[in-house]
Structures are given as C-alpha cells and as structure tokens.
Amino acid sequence: MSTKIRLGMIGGSLDAFIGSVHRMAAALDGTIELVCGAFSSNASRSIETGKALQLSEDRIYASFEEMIMKEAQLPADRRMQFVSIVTPNHLHAQPAVLALQHGFHVLCEKPLAFSFAEAEQLGTQVKHTGLLFGVTHTYTGYPMVKEAKAIVASGKLGVIRKIIVEYPQGWLSDPIESGGQKQASWRTDPAQAGISCCVGDIGTHAENLAEYITGLKIVELSADVSSVVAGRQLDDDANILLRFNNGAKGGLIASQIANGEENELKIRIYGEHGGLEWLQSEPNTLTVKQNDQPKQLRRAGANHSYLSEHARLHCRIPAGHPEGYIEAMANLYRNFAASIHAFENKTAPNPLLDYPSIEDGIRGMKFIETVIASGKENAIWKQL
Amino acid sequence: MSTKIRLGMIGGSLDAFIGSVHRMAAALDGTIELVCGAFSSNASRSIETGKALQLSEDRIYASFEEMIMKEAQLPADRRMQFVSIVTPNHLHAQPAVLALQHGFHVLCEKPLAFSFAEAEQLGTQVKHTGLLFGVTHTYTGYPMVKEAKAIVASGKLGVIRKIIVEYPQGWLSDPIESGGQKQASWRTDPAQAGISCCVGDIGTHAENLAEYITGLKIVELSADVSSVVAGRQLDDDANILLRFNNGAKGGLIASQIANGEENELKIRIYGEHGGLEWLQSEPNTLTVKQNDQPKQLRRAGANHSYLSEHARLHCRIPAGHPEGYIEAMANLYRNFAASIHAFENKTAPNPLLDYPSIEDGIRGMKFIETVIASGKENAIWKQL
Amino acid sequence: MSTKIRLGMIGGSLDAFIGSVHRMAAALDGTIELVCGAFSSNASRSIETGKALQLSEDRIYASFEEMIMKEAQLPADRRMQFVSIVTPNHLHAQPAVLALQHGFHVLCEKPLAFSFAEAEQLGTQVKHTGLLFGVTHTYTGYPMVKEAKAIVASGKLGVIRKIIVEYPQGWLSDPIESGGQKQASWRTDPAQAGISCCVGDIGTHAENLAEYITGLKIVELSADVSSVVAGRQLDDDANILLRFNNGAKGGLIASQIANGEENELKIRIYGEHGGLEWLQSEPNTLTVKQNDQPKQLRRAGANHSYLSEHARLHCRIPAGHPEGYIEAMANLYRNFAASIHAFENKTAPNPLLDYPSIEDGIRGMKFIETVIASGKENAIWKQL
C-alpha cells in the first residue's frame, strides 16, 4: 500500500471508552491515518477531542453532517476515505447513510442500527452505492477464531451437530445506570439502544461468532429474556435455544448480570468427528477435541506453520507473546483498509483478509428482534 | 462406630464398570463391609463375581430375590444391613421394594426408577417402612460442592438470579450400541433405560446438582431434546431453559454427542452479590467471583480452616493431594453408613453427613418425564 | 488372585495423617486385607487404633517387635504376608529388618531410612532374604506418570536434554513445630527425621520422579540449602543444580516455605524432539509439547486407547472422572500385592505393575546426604 487510508471518526469523544479502542486499533498497523472527526454531538467536546488527538483544526467538525459535507469537497487525495461510526445504536444509520451518499466507505459499530427495518434500509443504500461497509464484530478478528473457521470448513469435524455459545458479563448486576454510569446509561435506554440491551450489546456477538465460525445460519430460536435488575427498561439476561439450517441445535446464553464475570465469550462446536472450544479471555488458544484422542491446544503465532493461512495472516508476532482485543479489532481495520485499497485500485482483495459485512449487521438486527419477540411471547419458537 | 456396616450388592458383576466403583467407594473408609451379593441376573456370573471378590460362597446369590430372602433369615448381627443397587434403570425399583419389605435400607443408583410412577410407588414404600433410602447422585459428594452449597446458604451471594449447569459428554457420538458396547447398549434401549438416555443418565445429575447447591427448585422448563445419532431410539442431547421457584432463570445443557468431551459437568450460579463456578473434572477447586473483586479459588483440603465445616467433613487429606470421583462416592457411602449407625442406635445423625434422598430420586424422575414431554411438544413449557 | 494379601501395619495411629491414607489405599481395590497392626510405640494408642479399625484384639500389638514375633508363629495361611511401615524416618529400618528376618515382605514409607548407611544395610538385608521390598514414592503411582515414562522410553522425545522438577509447599512458612503441630514436629527434629527436613520429605520425591520417568540418573549436583525460618534445625528450602548421566542438565527446587503453595510437584522434561509437563495437583493431564505443533493434553482414563498400556493399567475408571492421590498410592499397594502373589506362586509378575524398589529408596537416601553435604559446602558440586 503506497499511502495510508484516511479515516474520519464519528463519535468517540475522549470520555467514550470505545472511541479510543477504535483509534488504537486503526493506528496499530500503520496503514490508516485518522484525518478528521466529529467526535460528539456536542461541538465543543468534539473540538476538544480532536485537539487532544492533534488533528488539524480545520478537520475537526461540530457534527457528522458537517464533516461529511466538507470532506466531500476536499480534493480526492486529501479527503477521508472511510468513516468509522462509534456512536450509540440510535446514531448509526443516519451518519452511515449520509456517508455512503457522499461516497465514503463505512465501518460501523454493532449492533448495526436502531431496528431491523433501519438496518435493511441501510443495506439497500449500501447495495445502491456499491461502497464498502464493515461492522465491528470484533471477536471475529482474533486469529484463533479464523483457525476455528478454517477447521470447520476443512471438514475435519464432520457435520456440525451442536453449538453452545455464551457471553456472560456481570457489570450490570446493579442498577448502575441510575447512578449515571455512562456506558450503562445509554445501553439501558430504549431511546438510544433500541429494543434490547443485553441481546443487542453482547448476544449479537455470540450469534455472529457462531454463524461466522460454522458457516451455518440460525433458522429458529426460543428465547427466555429477562430484565433481572428492578426498574431496568431493557433486557439484561437471555437464555436461548437455537436451531441451525443444517439441523444442528444449540444454546446461546447472554447475560449482564452474571456477577463476577468479565467478558467470558466462549464457543463450543461439536461435529460428528470432533469438537472445538475457544474462549475470548484466553484468545490465543484454540482447543480441538476428539473422542479417544489427546486434546490439542492450537496456539496463535505468526510462526506456527501448522495453523491455517487464514489464522496466520491475523497474527502479528510469533507464538508466546500474546495478542489481545485491540489487535483483533486492528485486524478488522487493517482488512477494511486493504479492501478500500483494492477497491480504489480495482483489484480483488485477498478473501482471507475478511471483516464482518453489512449482511452480518442486518442479520444481527434480525436476531435481536427475533429474540426479543420470542421473549415477549414466553419463549415461543420464532423463525429467523 | 464399633463394627462395620454390612452391605449386600445387587448388580455390579465383574464386567460392569459401575459395580467396581461402588465397591471401591464402599471399601475406602473402612466403615462398610461387603458381605454378600447378587451381582447378576445370570447366576453363574454372579457366583464368579462373588468368588473373585472373595465372599463366602454361601453369601453369593443367584438372584436378588434369593439374597433378600436368605439374608433376612440370618441372625441380625450377621445379615446385611443395606443393599446397594447398581443395575440398569429397569431393575431398580423391584429389588428396592423387596429389600425395604424385608427390613433392609437401600442405596440405589440413579435415575431412581424406570418411570416417575414407579418412583412414586417406591417413595410410598420408603415412607411406609421408615427405612433409610439413598440415591447415588455422586457429584454431590464432592467437598467443593458442599462448599458451594454452604456459600449459597450463607447469603454471601444474595438472591440467586441465574444458574447455568451443563454436562457434555462425547462418548455416544457414534452408534456404538450397535457394536454391542455394553454401557451404551442398555442406556440406549428403552426396555432397560426407560424413556430417556441422555437426560436420565446425565441430565438428572445436572438437575440434582443445581437444586442441591442452591436449595431452589426448578418449577418450569422448556426442553429441546434430540436423538442426534441416526437410528438411536432415545435422546442423546438436550438443551433446556429453566425457571426456578424464586424467579431465577437458567439453562441446562446435557449431551452425549459433544465429541471430545469427557464428563465436563459444570455449574455456574450467579446471585445479586457474586457468583460461583465448579467443574467436575477439576473438582478440588471452587471459584468464587464478585464484580470488581479478585476471583477466589477455594481449594479442598481437610486442613483448610477457611472452608465450611460441611466441606471439610468431606475431605480426607490436606489440600494439594487431589481427591477424585471415587472419594466423592465414598462420601455418600460413608454418610449413608453413618445414618444407618445412627438409625440403629436411635441417635440423630450429623446433618452435615448428608446424601441424596428418595425425594431427590423421585424429583429426578419427574424431571426426566417433564423434559421428555416438553421435547415431544417442540419444547413447550412444562411445569415441574 | 484367589485370596486377599494380608497386611500388618507398623505406625499409623489414628492421629497420624499418613496412616489412614495407607489404609484407604490398601483397601481400595479389595486385594489386600489389613489383619494386624502395631500402630504406635504407645501401646494403648495402638490398641485404641486397632479397635477403631475393628481388628481382632489378638491381632493388635503393643509393639512392632511383638507383632512380628507373634505373627511369625501363626499358621502360614493366617499370618500377615507383608508389613507397611508408616512411622517417622528414624523408625523405618529397625522394623523393616526385623520383618525381613522373619519372612515378611516390606512396603516402607520414604525416605527409606534415617541415613544412607542405614539404608545400605537394609538393602543388604533385602538381598540376603530375597524378599520383596517397596518404597512408597507415591507419585510414581499416577497413571500419567506412567504415560510420561512410556513416552520417554518410546524415544518420541529423542535424547533428553533438560529436566526441571520442583516441589514447592508453603506449610512450614511459620515455625509451627514450636506450637506442637505433629507433622511439623517430627519432620523438623533431627532425632526423628535425620539430617534433612525439606530434602528428605519432598526433595526425594522430586528426585525419584525425575529418575523414574526419564530412566536417567543424577550424577552430580550443587545444592543451595537453607533453613529459612528462624530457629529451625533442619532445612526447609533447597535450590539444586542437576547433571544427569547422559549429559542432560536440570534444576530441582524443593521448598516448604513457598507460602501459599499446596503440593505443587511438577516436572518438565525436554528432549531433542519434544517436551513433557506433569503437575501433581492436576494429575490426570499430561501435556506433550513439540516446537511448531499443537500442544497435546493426554488424559487419564481406562478407556483411552491412545494411552500406553502402562498408563491404562493404572486407571480404574473412564476418562473424565478424576482419580487422585489415594488412587495413586493404591496403585502401589495393588502392584505390591500382585508381586507378593506372583512371588508366592513362583510366577513372573507383570513388569508394568511396578512400584518403587529398595534401590530407589537407597538412592533417595544418597540423594539426601549428597544434597545436604553440598549445601554445607556452599553448594559445591558433589557426585551422586
């Protein structure tokens, strides 16, 4: 790549946790340059953030509308090439559509939109413009998730029969939103988060991970959805039965009231001939299991020749020096930038440098709405 | 205890795996003596087994009926005091009833009976005779399961909100019953196992463990039950949504087609103020969690003063020398023998030397029937 | 085996931790019967123990001398066949010699004797009588230790290059012997323990384990030996450099002042082509490693066909139901009983049913004396 891909950020002011993670991820590999931003709907906070990030003052904007309009008027070799949207859920679609309409590729936080309907409209817009669109289901950026996908695809496990995926967290065990904790406040507010807190925030990651690794689709689900903490308006816990398009069955557990848990996203996949296990909090190990065989611990590492090419392409350093979450997100940014580069050069991108697509994002929204609908009808089965 | 409690065994011939485990468990602590047995419905195999076990030939019987009748005629200080029933499910109730009718206490393998109706009749018989009856839900014999129960009872976790319990195994991933594998053959045969394989064999353990530790009761469930392996007559996989009598919710996963898994029975319990995690394959550790606190690893050990008395009473050796499954079962035998001793001496047994009761066994049968019924109606909610 | 092998126990009164472990281990497999004992040098305590164990009163003895003399006069088919010596170190050799002289096989706790000289004399006596002699280096009884030995012997690792073995404990971090803690009192008393506490009690286990698995011999060592706790007469910590007879090098760390550690006996072995790791506190897993290959977790289990026959012969139950320390010791007892049976029937015992020998015991004593000698000369190299 001869020059860095230019990024404009929407949302992510200094006091927002996820904004700085995106910036670190974008910066890590040296292929992307943050050139502008509309970091907050509060103009002065946006400016303060942009200054702290040492952007030129003329590239710090008071609103995403302003940014998109003004950047579009800059020379092609100066203006931003893509936007990264890291706002709360209700502020995803509008800037995304505007960016697409003005010719900018979009990388958007998940869940994709405020509602499934909004997500579908966004999908139409993406198709219409032919531009690139990615969704930061970050966990699929881990090398050992790629390895898991490669193993399933290789047929080594045979037909997949059972999938258990879970994402327990404990941080919403108490009604901290009422004390004004910022992360909790918007996620538990229907006006900002949409119809779901727990399922939207972490259940969709679990859904996306299961479908990504197996290549299967959930076709039916039955969800027991709860607002455990008194007074909370949205769900904070869900236990879900899953059925997949090949007949496999499974379970999905998402919780924000699993007191004492951090981000214990875990997936287990069982096929005719073997099984897999991966745990986000120890992301550099993938356990491969088979009846009457020793368990295998495959380990991330750019030097591990036994890994699939897909996995190795997502490792930066040799085995034993752990890579983590920021690196996983950086893989999404790097791959998205590579796609932009290929797009602009009209070449084919390397299909192994993949990232979650608009379809993944739309599917996530459908998942959320299906789960919440099932939950409202006492966990009746719903098609997905 | 001045003399050993005398045991007669029903089932458990040399080629049956579980019989030898029971004998090792009964022998471990030196409080029980195996004095007689009807080890098989095949008389010559029973005799062969009894001889190998070095029983007097006159105490080796060709059938359980013969054993119960003849032992009942021996002097009170010679005859067996309790029977241990380790036969397949369809042969639990009949010998149990006969033993009770002749004045013998009974320790019985799980699931308690062939059907819930049969289990209830057995319960009536137990009440009627006033004799002792235990069920070998072995996992509750582990010291750290006792510790978990003590922690929940202490209120340290606050109100329990969520329970996830799972028991994945992989050994039935292939139709090994058609090759005559003995353990698989009877468990997958409706004539011997009853209406369930997976739920009856391991799902009940998960159910029992969850209710034992929390003191809660499952009041409603929705079960997606499968026979994954082609041609199998009974279930080999189930994903179940749970609701408990205090409003807690949860999930129970049981599988025999989780290829590569051994006996990964695991329970996680979350309350208002913290959580617990215990895994059978590393049974000497209990993890206690709490938001914004270091995780605690409590470890089994007779010398650990920080453990509850309940846990310490079930450890034989100091921390660091692991105890296992046989020791857990030995705790059941030891406790049952202590109860017999107290019964005969008309003293109160130590309530901490507990074992699963006839009520636990009946409840397990109700659980099985409820799960299978729910499964047959596409996972409709069923009361338990 | 047609009848149980008859055991007489020397030491192991009710208040001695290790006595009950030996009794559980001897009882576990039903091949050994405890028929008599001299459980304490205090006659009334011996009698009290024997009664609690429900021995015939005429088989409870006031001293080991009495036991050996009187048992020797019983008919051959009634008298004990072997003694198990579980007394403190200074009381090993005398009863062992007397037992041998009267025709009894001996299974003795480690370290074998009070001194290397005493051990050698005992060795001469064993040779002279031609009787069987075992030493309870219990850790070699674990199935996955057998597996490790089989892997090294298979050549899979190539020439062994490096061995790290360690046994950290924390229980002597404080001068608990001055408060009269029984286990600590005799172990830190030169009159009862000999010249070493830490190296004799646990360092020898580490030495034995390393030599057992690898089949190599330590030929030279340099030991930094300490009495860390003020006022303690014997060592409670040692860091040792090792050199082996094939040129391999290594380290041995033993400590009783590693505050917070239980019995973290661990061994790592590295060869030209791969490595092994085994940890006593998770004894059912053996990790096999190789550069640029997934790590393998081999798991104990009677049903695991991938394990060596040596390992499988030392598993009682299928994989996933953990076996522990008592089972490991029971393997020694069972194997020793099998050797007695073969001895009496003049048949060849199965060489895979092995147990630590008098030579292992003598070597352990030499190891202790060499380490202490090196420690006294500022860790000078000493030949072993």
Place this chain on the structure above:
Amino acid sequence: MSTKIRLGMIGGSLDAFIGSVHRMAAALDGTIELVCGAFSSNASRSIETGKALQLSEDRIYASFEEMIMKEAQLPADRRMQFVSIVTPNHLHAQPAVLALQHGFHVLCEKPLAFSFAEAEQLGTQVKHTGLLFGVTHTYTGYPMVKEAKAIVASGKLGVIRKIIVEYPQGWLSDPIESGGQKQASWRTDPAQAGISCCVGDIGTHAENLAEYITGLKIVELSADVSSVVAGRQLDDDANILLRFNNGAKGGLIASQIANGEENELKIRIYGEHGGLEWLQSEPNTLTVKQNDQPKQLRRAGANHSYLSEHARLHCRIPAGHPEGYIEAMANLYRNFAASIHAFENKTAPNPLLDYPSIEDGIRGMKFIETVIASGKENAIWKQL
C-alpha cells in the same frame, strides 16, 4: 500533551521481527510519531522500509550516522526527539552514544550493549548529557507486573524469602542458525550477540523482572551454562542459583532448547506472609497466594478499583478484553514519551509512568558477564 513526540528508528527493516513490534507499540497510543529512520545498515533496504512506512523520503536515511547528523540540523520543532535502537546487540552502543552526543534521548533494545564495559561507558555518556535513556525490558510494561511490584512494596507479603524466575523457550532446539534463520543467526553469533545467546536474550529479562518486582538485587549467583545444540558457539541453556541482597534465595532458569515452549516467562515470589505468581503467556492474571487462604486471581482492567494505581495506569481497557505484548511495549513507549514531554517542559514526570533505565541495562550486562563467568568455572559462585 499538545503534540506528538517525534521518533527516529535505528534498525528494524521490514524483515526484522522486532522492528514492526516497536512501530506498533509506538503508534498504539497516538502520542508518538515516527518521523524518520535508518532502518538497516544496507542503505537500499533502509529506503525500501522507510517508503513502505510512508515516511518522507528526505527523512529516510542510509545510516544512523547520517540520520543523527542531519536530524540535528533540522529545526527543533521538526527534528526527531528520540531514537529507538532495535539493532542486534553489537550495534547498540555506538548509535546510542552518537544520538546522546547530538542531543537525542534514546530508547534501546536489550541487552543494552555488546559488553559490560561498553554498557558502563554508555552509562557515563548518559550521565554526562543528562538526557533520557530507556531500555526495552518489555515485560515490566505489563499491568499485572506493576501490580506485583505494588503488592511487594506494600509489605503484604512480608520479607521476601524465595524467588523463582524462569524463561523457557524451545525455538533453538535445532541448529536453525545453520539454515540461515535470521533471528537465530545473529543471536548465536558472538560477533553480533556478544558473549551470550540465551542469557543475554532472555535470561536478562528474567533477572530484570525479578529485581523490578521485588526491589531486591541479586548479589551472588552460581550458573550452570550450556551450549546444548552441537556446534553452537554460544549458550542456549542455563540453570542458575541466586542469592539476593536481603538474604532471599532463588533460582533462575533460562532455556532456548525447552522443546515445545513458547515464551513461558514466569515468576514466583514468596514472602513470610504470602506469595505471587505471574506468567507472561496469560499476562492479565496475577495469582496471589497465602497459606490457608483462597488463592486470589487479580485481573488487569482499567475499571478494577481493587488494583493499585500503578497497575491501572497501564491498562487501556476494562477487564475481560485481554491486552498483550504489544500493549506492554506500548506502555514503555508511552511512558518514555511522557518523560520526554516532562523533560522538555521542565516538569516532574509521574513516577508511576516508569520504564527500565540505563542502570537496569547496565545491570543486565553485568548479569550476563557474571553468569557466563560462573558457567566457565563450573558454576562457581560469583558476586554481582
């Protein structure tokens, strides 16, 4: 910080593993900008690297001498502020001295120099210029290493008694240097690496980690040093006895022939009242132990209020999203940049934003020479 600190890199061409890690680490937090480089002693490779990194062509230099000279002539607000030296060992001191002489701060890879003598001269130069000098002992940048240091400093463990630190790797198990593997070639070449391979490359990390966390100094050591692989000119394995300035003892194991190991840097520290354990391959957990207390697992996380301020300042994201090696190195870069900023503003830097100093580097060189000297004299004790 109002503007980014400007970095010039010496070494680290595209084919050098460590160069890209440094660049990622420097880029991660957005406080440093790579403005120039002399990436190789091969001018065309340097230029190729600089172009790939999208540097202005006038800031890509053919040699470090050229870079230092020319940058020194640029305006103060444009020229680089510090150099990062990532060359092989023999090329550390010369550019470092030149950079210092021209007013540039220096961050240098470890081991600091080609020899202890050279390191001391460099130390003199640093003192003379009064400029900042850091050494990338990267492992001290992990948050849980900071936490360990804070715990020891708090006195919670009491007087430190024993330290075991180890760094086993397997990658040099075969003579891969003879096949031209670049990383192996220079590290095993005395002309480039100096007198040591294993001790210099990884033993110094272990030494630094132990002294950093405990605040103690090694005062005496006895080292058994080996070149295990035939034909190798430098050491690839060492087992070392340690004595510390407070009387604590310990062991240090470093190996590059521990076949199957990745970077298993691990430290255990035991004091009067408790112990600590940290393992680099699972860096976000610190285990705190104490006799008769549950083990504590402290976990990295910016949100964990129970952590020391020192640890929290080195976490970027909340607990549960793992950070890794690049983040640890980024902590060094960020802290070094903060020190430069404070230096230039004549303010006091935050002492918690620390990084390894020239003294640490000099000490590492003394450690290497002492170990090798001891090894040459059959592990005789040497003062350090």
